[in-house]
Amino acid sequence: MKVAVLGYGVVGVGVYEMLGKAQGLEQGPVLVRPGKADAPFKVTSIEEICADPSVGAVAEVMGGVSPAFEYAAAALKAGKHFVTSNKALVAAKGVELKALAEENGVAFLFSAACGGGVPFLHNLSLARRSDRIQSLGGILNGTTNYMLDAMQRLGMDYGQALADAQRLGYAEADPTADVSGLDALRKIMLACAVAYDRLPTEGLLNEGIENITAADVAHFRGRGYTCRLLARGGQNPDGSVYAFVEPVLLREGAAECSVLENYNLARYEGACAGPMVFIGQGAGRWPTASAVLRDLSCILQGQRAMLGESCRQAKADNAALEQLYYVRLPEAFAGRLEAESAETENGVARLITKPMSVLKMHGLAREIRAAGGELFFASIGG
Amino acid sequence: MKVAVLGYGVVGVGVYEMLGKAQGLEQGPVLVRPGKADAPFKVTSIEEICADPSVGAVAEVMGGVSPAFEYAAAALKAGKHFVTSNKALVAAKGVELKALAEENGVAFLFSAACGGGVPFLHNLSLARRSDRIQSLGGILNGTTNYMLDAMQRLGMDYGQALADAQRLGYAEADPTADVSGLDALRKIMLACAVAYDRLPTEGLLNEGIENITAADVAHFRGRGYTCRLLARGGQNPDGSVYAFVEPVLLREGAAECSVLENYNLARYEGACAGPMVFIGQGAGRWPTASAVLRDLSCILQGQRAMLGESCRQAKADNAALEQLYYVRLPEAFAGRLEAESAETENGVARLITKPMSVLKMHGLAREIRAAGGELFFASIGG
Numbered sequence: 001m002k003v004a005v006l007g008y009g010v011v012g013v014g015v016y017e018m019l020g021k022a023q024g025l026e027q028g029p030v031l032v033r034p035g036k037a038d039a040p041f042k043v044t045s046i047e048e049i050c051a052d053p054s055v056g057a058v059a060e061v062m063g064g065v066s067p068a069f070e071y072a073a074a075a076l077k078a079g080k081h082f083v084t085s086n087k088a089l090v091a092a093k094g095v096e097l098k099a100l101a102e103e104n105g106v107a108f109l110f111s112a113a114c115g116g117g118v119p120f121l122h123n124l125s126l127a128r129r130s131d132r133i134q135s136l137g138g139i140l141n142g143t144t145n146y147m148l149d150a151m152q153r154l155g156m157d158y159g160q161a162l163a164d165a166q167r168l169g170y171a172e173a174d175p176t177a178d179v180s181g182l183d184a185l186r187k188i189m190l191a192c193a194v195a196y197d198r199l200p201t202e203g204l205l206n207e208g209i210e211n212i213t214a215a216d217v218a219h220f221r222g223r224g225y226t227c228r229l230l231a232r233g234g235q236n237p238d239g240s241v242y243a244f245v246e247p248v249l250l251r252e253g254a255a256e257c258s259v260l261e262n263y264n265l266a267r268y269e270g271a272c273a274g275p276m277v278f279i280g281q282g283a284g285r286w287p288t289a290s291a292v293l294r295d296l297s298c299i300l301q302g303q304r305a306m307l308g309e310s311c312r313q314a315k316a317d318n319a320a321l322e323q324l325y326y327v328r329l330p331e332a333f334a335g336r337l338e339a340e341s342a343e344t345e346n347g348v349a350r351l352i353t354k355p356m357s358v359l360k361m362h363g364l365a366r367e368i369r370a371a372g373g374e375l376f377f378a379s380i381g382g
Numbered sequence: 383m384k385v386a387v388l389g390y391g392v393v394g395v396g397v398y399e400m401l402g403k404a405q406g407l408e409q410g411p412v413l414v415r416p417g418k419a420d421a422p423f424k425v426t427s428i429e430e431i432c433a434d435p436s437v438g439a440v441a442e443v444m445g446g447v448s449p450a451f452e453y454a455a456a457a458l459k460a461g462k463h464f465v466t467s468n469k470a471l472v473a474a475k476g477v478e479l480k481a482l483a484e485e486n487g488v489a490f491l492f493s494a495a496c497g498g499g500v501p502f503l504h505n506l507s508l509a510r511r512s513d514r515i516q517s518l519g520g521i522l523n524g525t526t527n528y529m530l531d532a533m534q535r536l537g538m539d540y541g542q543a544l545a546d547a548q549r550l551g552y553a554e555a556d557p558t559a560d561v562s563g564l565d566a567l568r569k570i571m572l573a574c575a576v577a578y579d580r581l582p583t584e585g586l587l588n589e590g591i592e593n594i595t596a597a598d599v600a601h602f603r604g605r606g607y608t609c610r611l612l613a614r615g616g617q618n619p620d621g622s623v624y625a626f627v628e629p630v631l632l633r634e635g636a637a638e639c640s641v642l643e644n645y646n647l648a649r650y651e652g653a654c655a656g657p658m659v660f661i662g663q664g665a666g667r668w669p670t671a672s673a674v675l676r677d678l679s680c681i682l683q684g685q686r687a688m689l690g691e692s693c694r695q696a697k698a699d700n701a702a703l704e705q706l707y708y709v710r711l712p713e714a715f716a717g718r719l720e721a722e723s724a725e726t727e728n729g730v731a732r733l734i735t736k737p738m739s740v741l742k743m744h745g746l747a748r749e750i751r752a753a754g755g756e757l758f759f760a761s762i763g764g
Contacts (some may be wrong), residue, residue, distance in 0.1 A: 130675035302684015
């Protein structure tokens with residue numbers, strides 16, 4: 001099967017090279033936008049690719065919703081299988097693309113869009129056909145894991161860890177999507193869509209790591225905890241889906257604590273299969289390209305969809321799940337939270353809350369910050 | 383697709399129940415051997431199943447090579463897809479079954495035979511189509527992991543740990559296949575066949591855990607090591623395959639150290655994908671049944687094979703890979719090994735060897751034992 005590649009950046013070059021060696025796949029034209037770097041078999045319009053009867057599949061690795069969506073729609077309508085590593089595209093337009101793929105009898109797969117090289121979505125989509133997925137999530141952003149690990153193991157402060165991640169190419173010049181948790185949130189949206197046929201697009205909550213300090217890390221490290229930024233999703237008793245991102249404090253010995261540097265860990269819990277954990281490289285040229293290639297191999301073997309026929313957009317409900325939280329905030333604001341225990345030093349309070357819902361904790365944090373209180377929080381356990 | 387089940391023991395019951403709920407699959411007849419427990423839709427001959435045109439696939443979960451092989455061959459010749467959790471069957475007859483499946487245009491999948499619920503072989507078979515698998519292996523036997531973990535974390539001695547594993551149903555009344563490493567060896571044979579098109583059936587080496595003592599555990603725990611029984615495979619520079627099982631001492635923080643109780647961990651290292659780790663339940667009714675069901679879902683999606691067309695039996699070569707070993711043996715035998723460092727107490731020597739091949743270490747252990755020397759060894763690192 002000849003595969004056209006849309007985009008010839010970090011991942012595109014990897015996909016193109018791997019196509020040259022993979023069983024049953026062939027290098028096709030590469031779409032490069034005017035003014036962008038040169039590429040082999042370069043074409044500059046999606047129409048050319050759609051009109052080429054020798055192209056069986058299109059792999060999109062450009063990123064961004066537009067023009068990726070228009071290109072994807074054109075490819076699907078032209079009867080080309082479509083695979084992508086573009087989480088923003090699938091988070092925004094996944095349900096539409098699924099419908100287009102069904103109408104045209106072709107495949108739409110996107111396991112490279114969540115977990116990079118980690119074959120999470122693929123296995124989740126298989127497992128859900130015979131098992132009930134009770135919960136899912138994990139460390140889905142390598143940049144923030146690199147930073148948290150550097151703060152915890154190497155004793156760096158936040159600014160040093162961020163600068164280091166940027167120097168190594170793990171963080172963008174503008175790291176907002178990573179450190180705010182938005183990148184991980186988009187990935188958990190996709191995982192929920194695969195597991196539950198609900199793509200949650202409203203009611204989502206994301207707390208990133210922008211507010212963590214070296215003093216926070218020292219505090220919970222001394223108590224045997226490691227901090228990781230976890231994305232989490234699952235189904236509430238009423239059938240609605242929860243989906244959120246927040247820092248979590250984990251006891252040493254948890255699999256998440258063995259995930260160092262910019263690695264990813266994804267997990268699901270199947271009613272029959274039990275807990276299932278996947279660890280690997282979450283980003284980078286070759287890991288991401290290898291995930292794109294795996295999707296293409298799945299198409300060769302006959303797979304067509306990762307989203308169920310009934311998949312639709314839905315509102316997330318984060319009010320049901322209750323947890324304990326570690327919260328560091330100015331003493332003056334401590335009374336806003338019901339605490340299980342509290343320590344205060346130099347006007348800074350560190351609390352462990354009573355069980356409270358994810359929705360309530362994220363809402364209180366917003367209120368306290370709006371009133372001028374600097375605050376960091378992390379759930380306990382996970 | 384209607385699925386016949388061969389065997390109605392621990393796993394068979396699970397497969398049958400899961401078939402009742404899975405997308406696109408249906409409960410078919412269950413083959414129960416005369417004198418065995420009753421089952422729904424019971425039949426007592428494979429001929430009846432083969433002659434039933436409504437049966438699309440056969441799932442074998444009886445164990446043992448015979449009559450499982452004869453049943454498998456009959457099912458494949460009758461044009462039924464065949465999936466199995468039976469590692470002994472695939473280790474002995476995998477290449478023949480693959481050929482039969484190809485001839486008859488049906489599927490032969492066996493991911494439940496290695497790693498229980500962990501989707502290792504499935505992902506390996508996908509990855510190898512576009513990536514080069516540099517090495518593979520892991521904790522593939524839950525019984526011995528339970529025992530090693532109990533010795534390390536709970537301070538049990540070997541006898542207590544074994545009795546505990548038997549009480550919990552993790553170890554058979556005759557635990558030889560588990561504690562000798564044979565069970566893990568069969569699983570790594572299958573993984574090599576999937577990754578390298580070579581099913582190694584000669585030249586294999588397995589050192590189990592029968593010789594580990596509480597004193598060994600205390601010794602390396604004090605030095606920051608955790609012991610795990612690892613199966614390992616890979617390709618030597620000349621294209622031959624290595625495959626062996628042995629205890630390995632790992633630094634705390636390695637993902638293997640976070641694998642507690644009877645869990646399994648499987649990993650491969652892809653030239654492109656990098657290291658990929660899978661953790662989950664390695665045995666038991668529901669995890670194993672869920673792996674059988676996943677294979678059946680893959681057949682529905684179009685997958686037909688996990689073994690390449692050129693897969694054949696081959697001899698393993700364990701002479702190339704060199705490692706350091708920890709060896710505990712009677713002082714009188716210590717001179718037989720080239721040591722990097724050594725400690726001696728009460729006539730017992732504990733050495734760290736210079737780098738030596740797997741073949742040489744396992745051979746020396748055999749010689750020293752034949753001469754009456756009690757010995758435990760474990761490679762360092764892994």
